[in-house]
Amino acid sequence: MLVLGLGGLMLSAVSRVAIAGPTQLEAEGYAGSSVGQWTCGPTARANYGGVGGHVRFYTEDQTTPPPPPEEQPNGGALEPDVEGAPPVVQAEPAEPPLDVEPYGFSIAAGGAGEHRAFTRLACSETPCSAKNDAIPPSQLLGAGRADLGYDWKYFGLRFGALAFQRWENGYDHSPTTHVLPDFELRFARRAGFHAGVGFGAYDASTNFRPGGFHSLGYTGGGWDAELRIGAHLVFDDEAGLRVAASVRYALGRVVAPGLGVAVSSAEQTSPEGRLFLVLTP
Secondary structure, X not given: OHHHHHHHHHHHHHHHOOOOOOEEEEEEEEEEEEEEEOOOOOEEEEEEEEEEEEEEEEOOOOOXXXXXXXXXXXXXXXXXXXXXXXXXXXXOOOOOOXXXXXXXXXXXXXXXXXXXXXXXXXXXXXXXXXXXXXXXXXXXXXXXXEEEEEEOOOEEEEEEEEXXXXXXXXXXXXXXXXXXXXXXXXXXXXXXXXXXXXXEOOOXXXXXXXXXXXXXXXXXXOEEEEEEEEEEEEEOOEEEEEEEEEEEEOOOOOEEEEEEEEEEEOOOEEEEEEEEEEEOO
């Protein structure tokens, strides 16, 4: 309900402010596994895969102005009309560079769906208990988040809420929905090296595996790379270390494909991979 309420506030803001600034849409798919244990329950491996999306709107008009016309050797004076002179070909204006540093107020929302299946690795009791050592059924889980943000040149902030489903116990018949705050702070310009700190989620997978994290990134020459490390809920009822790295390359002003990898550690170190596509229309 908190996320829905924040979404309503965002829609209200959109109705009052024209969305004239940059828009960034991200779609991704991911798959991975993790090993953990429920409190007084069995140890199990969770194999998961999901898809998600995220969109951010900047409300201020920040259209890049066209480049100035090329200077002429004669200082711009008119050339005499010489009969038979070859026609002058006007140079096409260069496409303005992609603005990687939009400023001002922004509105964002995203969500994900994940299919998760468990395999029991060890029981908590000997012999295995029919109840306490049960594992949840394979099921599709959902998550969503929304936030408001503001960006200055050397500092940016996001603050919102995250709602996600998880299994509190292996013997539960249905997952439980939890709501957490979701925020992130950026330090230094986005063009070049920048750092940050946050709590919550930063991609589709961490919608279901929130935590506190530090980040270090670089943006330049069409490339964007990010490294994040922190303590996350890497299993349904167990926290651990998560390290994630991603890189993307802009093929033009609109399309930027990328890939990412992550490892998490609770009972065991487990991998995760993802593919994503960023669109900036």
